[in-house]
Every structure is written in structure tokens, then in C-alpha cells.
Amino acid sequence: MSPKKKCAGCCRILEKNIASMQCGQCKDNYHTVCVNIDDEKFSMLTKEWKANWTCPVCVCRKPRTRDNTNTPVRSGSSGGVTASGATVTPITYITDELAASPASYENITRRTKVVATKSNRSPSPDISHENTVEAEAIGSSAAYVTENRLREILRQEISHVLKTTIRDLVSEEFSSIKQEISNFNDSLNFFNSCFENIKKEMEEKTATIKNLLTENASLQYTVSDLSNRMGTLEQVLRESNVEINGIPERKSENLVNIITQVAKSADHELLVEDILHVTRVAKLNPKTDRARTVAVKLRSLRQRDALLAAVATYNKRNPTNKLSTSHLGFEGPSTPVFVAEHLSPSNKSLHAAARxxxxxxxxxxxxxxxxxxxxxxxxxxxxxxxxNMDCLNNVK
Structure with a gap:
């Protein structure tokens, strides 16, 4: 494999995607940048011009037409030649130019290359000072370096500049990242504190809710127990009572006589002294047309049971002619008369649900x-x- 071509100016490999020029005399190749040809100008050049193009080195080798043998030698402040014949360049000038514009590294290298190439030839009085690269130094005591030393110095300077720049950029970025991390930590600590407070409150609320649920269950049980006891007590207070439904209401009615007539119709003897209290009970639904129920309080539980048994026996013996208003002497259509135990409101609702x-x-x-x-x-x-209702719901 043939070796890759290098630029005679910067000594770098010529890539295919980078524009280059070939000298028509020495056949050396140069980057267009190394010979100060920009892309716009390069695109305007013709093939014939490119083929006849002459590199700066060959231009310098070509002698001038006028006589310049009497040109005085430049002063010591300019570039010179060492004892070995190698061309040197003032370091002060180069480093100043590098500091002013680090991008001029390629131009400096190219110019140094040209001078080094020229210096390999023996000095000739026919070559004027215009065929060398001008490199001015500051002060008469400026030091001179060879091309290799110059490359090393440039490399060190560039490395130092790059390190400093990168360090500054990295330090700046890290400072920003550090500040963001600090802010993030502050926010995280704040949210963590809020979360801990909320967690503590939730634990307290959960404990309170558990206590309330326990108390509520206990209270519900207590209320249920008290309701059952109250219902039992109300029913005990009514144990000697009977209620009679179906008796028509009259303005001048005598309920005591009506009750004794009911007992007489059922073949049961009930004295007036056995009736402790009798009254009509208010309707649960005021809009109904039914007559109000008559509640009777008898002297004893035995008398209540005897009256209920007599009515039940009469209705069984006369299934087609049960106890009705016609037996009590009321005019008009006959309607049934019902005699039953006087239930408490809760038991009355339970009885209706059971039916x-x-x-x-x-x-x-x-x-x-x-x-x-x-x-x-x-x-x-x-x-x-x-x-109760729970027992009724379990009936299947």
C-alpha cells in the first residue's frame, strides 16, 4: 500500500475530503488553507490555472530579474541562520502571534516550513531578503529556536491553553451542576419534611378513625340493645291491652258499652269494672278512611287472654258469620271487627313485615x-x- 500524501506546508496527511493544490514544478501538495486560498476562490479556479500553479517554495527559488547583490544584510533583530546552516525564527515573535491568534498555528508552521526548506540550500548572494519569511523579534537579545523546538513550544502552549480553557469550562459547568444539586437537595429535604409531617398526621388520623370505629360499633350495639329493651318494656306495659279494629266512629259513642257488647257477642262476660281504660289511637296515616283503632286496657292479663280466646273461638264456630259491626248494633253495611293484642310500634312494624x-x-x-x-x-x-328484622331476613 502506497504511503499517504502529506501537505508540504503543515506536514499533515491530505484527506480526500479536504481541498488541496499541487505545485506544477516540484509536484508537492498543499492544503488550500496553507497557501491562503479560501473555498470560494478555489471553486472559481480553472483546471489550467491549477495545473500551472506554483507553490511558495518554488516562487522563492526563482531569482529576481533585477540585481540585488548589493542588498545589505538584515540586522540581528531579524531571523538568522545557525552555524549548522538551519534557519531559526524568533520565538518572541511567534509566541506573541500565537497568543494574539491561536488559529495562526498552521500559518506559522507553514511559513517556518518554507524557511527551513530554503535554508537547506547553501546561501547565495543572488537571493534577496524578500525570499525569506519575515520574523521580527522584540529586543536585540531575542532567542532563536529550531523548527523542531518551535513545534514543541507550540504544542506546549496549545496544550496549556486547551487545558486552561477546558478546566475553566469544566469548573464553570461543575459549579452550575453543584448549585443545582444543592437546590435539589434543599427541595428534597423540604418535601421529605412535608411527607414526614403528613405521614405522622395520617398515622394519628388512622388511630383516631380506628378508635371512632370501635366506639361506633360499641355505640351501635348499645343502641340496638337499648332499643330492644325499650321495645320489650313498651310491650310489657301493653301486656293487658287489646286493640280492636273496624269499629265505626260516632260523635256520641260510648266506647265502654261497645267493648262490653263485643265481649257479649263473643259469648264472653266482661264487666265494666274490668275495663280500666279505653280510647282511640291516632292513625299512622292520617289520609286513610279507616276508623281509628280502639285500645282497651283490662284489669289483668288473664282477662285479656280470655277475651282473645273467646273471639277466636267464636270466629272458628262461625266461619261465615264472623264478628262484625252488625253484631254490635251498627247500621249500614256489615264490616269485620278484629280483636288482637296491643303491640308496641316496633313490634307492629315487625308484624307487618312478617306478614x-x-x-x-x-x-x-x-x-x-x-x-x-x-x-x-x-x-x-x-x-x-x-x-327483630335480622331474624326475619334470615327466614328462607
């Missing part, structure tokens, strides 16, 4: 005995005691 459940499930019997409600599916099934 509805009976129709839904096809049960045969629902009755009341001593303030308690019973259900039975048929003549051979077990008797069920309905204490």
Missing part, C-alpha cells in the same frame, strides 16, 4: 302470642320466633 314475608315465601301461619311474633311454613314445619 309480607309470609306472602312472598308462601308460609301458612303468622301469629302473635304475648307480644311475640311467630311464623310457620306449614303444619309440619318448625315454629320460628321473629325477634
Amino acid at each position: 309480607k314475608k309470609k306472602r312472598e315465601l308462601g308460609y301458612k301461619y303468622v301469629w302473635v302470642r304475648n307480644g311475640r311474633i311467630y311464623m310457620r311454613k306449614d303444619d309440619f314445619s318448625q315454629v320460628l320466633l321473629i325477634r
